[in-house]
Amino acid sequence: xxxxxxxxxxxxxxxxxxxxxxxxxxxxxxxxxxxxxxxxxxxxxxxxxxxxxxxxxxxxxxxxxxxxxxxxxxxxxxxxxxxxxxxxxxxxxxxxxxxxxxxxxxxxxxxxxxxxxxxxxxxxx
Amino acid sequence: xxxxxxxxxxxxxxxxxxxxxxxxxxxxxxxxxxxxxxxxxxxxxxxxxxxxxxxxxxxxxxxxxxxxxxxxxxxxxxxxxxxxxxxxxxxxxxxxxxxxxxxxxxxxx
Numbered sequence: 001x002x003x004x005x006x007x008x009x010x011x012x013x014x015x016x017x018x019x020x021x022x023x024x025x026x027x028x029x030x031x032x033x034x035x036x037x038x039x040x041x042x043x044x045x046x047x048x049x050x051x052x053x054x055x056x057x058x059x060x061x062x063x064x065x066x067x068x069x070x071x072x073x074x075x076x077x078x079x080x081x082x083x084x085x086x087x088x089x090x091x092x093x094x095x096x097x098x099x100x101x102x103x104x105x106x107x108x109x110x111x112x113x114x115x116x117x118x119x120x121x122x123x124x125x
Numbered sequence: 126x127x128x129x130x131x132x133x134x135x136x137x138x139x140x141x142x143x144x145x146x147x148x149x150x151x152x153x154x155x156x157x158x159x160x161x162x163x164x165x166x167x168x169x170x171x172x173x174x175x176x177x178x179x180x181x182x183x184x185x186x187x188x189x190x191x192x193x194x195x196x197x198x199x200x201x202x203x204x205x206x207x208x209x210x211x212x213x214x215x216x217x218x219x220x221x222x223x224x225x226x227x228x229x230x231x232x233x234x
Binding site: 046047048049060062063096101103107108109110111112113114115116117118 | 127158159161163169170171172173176177182214216218221222223224225226227228
């Protein structure tokens with residue numbers, strides 16, 4: 001079955017750019033019907049959607065993070081990636097990648113049906 | 126700060142029924158957007174529990190059910206089991222982004 005696995009450095013210094021990759025196995029990232037999201041969870045807190053990408057390259061981002069986020073896709077590697085620039089301690093969180101299913105054309109009707117295990121990213125000097 | 130409000134905690138004895146509310150507003154649930162629910166067991170990633178207000182993915186026990194009315198939604202767990210002890214989050218859409226609820230910790234007494 002389809003599985004997602006995040007990978008990243010674990011530790012990033014303040015002001016640097018965070019880079020994470022999600023590898024999709026057991027299925028093609030180019031299959032229709034899905035977007036591919038990044039979601040984060042601050043320690044002991046709730047969930048925050050960061051943004052998503054379609055295999056065609058179409059993206060959408062959380063407005064509060066849009067100025068610092070880039071999500072890209074590499075269909076040849078079956079991977080999608082997150083870059084978050086100018087990080088601070090407030091960006092310390094567990095980052096999840098998630099498959100995002102849409103069931104109507106309206107972008108409002110989407111949910112996250114498959115998640116990776118998550119990777120903790122700490123911002124510290 | 127989340128725009129979907131949930132009670133911080135609910136508890137019940139094994140076999141009992143508990144419900145978790147998810148209160149939104151006219152810009153999200155009240156606008157007609159669907160509500161989805163996730164279960165997060167301790168130390169693990171969230172798992173989809175209910176989609177489209179009341180639909181269960183394959184493999185989710187029918188002890189879990191969802192409903193929506195107006196600007197609110199509810200998740201009900203009947204026949205509460207020890208393995209249901211987890212955090213639960215609702216999710217919807219609000220003015221160009223996907224939003225999650227504040228989360229509810231379910232404790233099995």
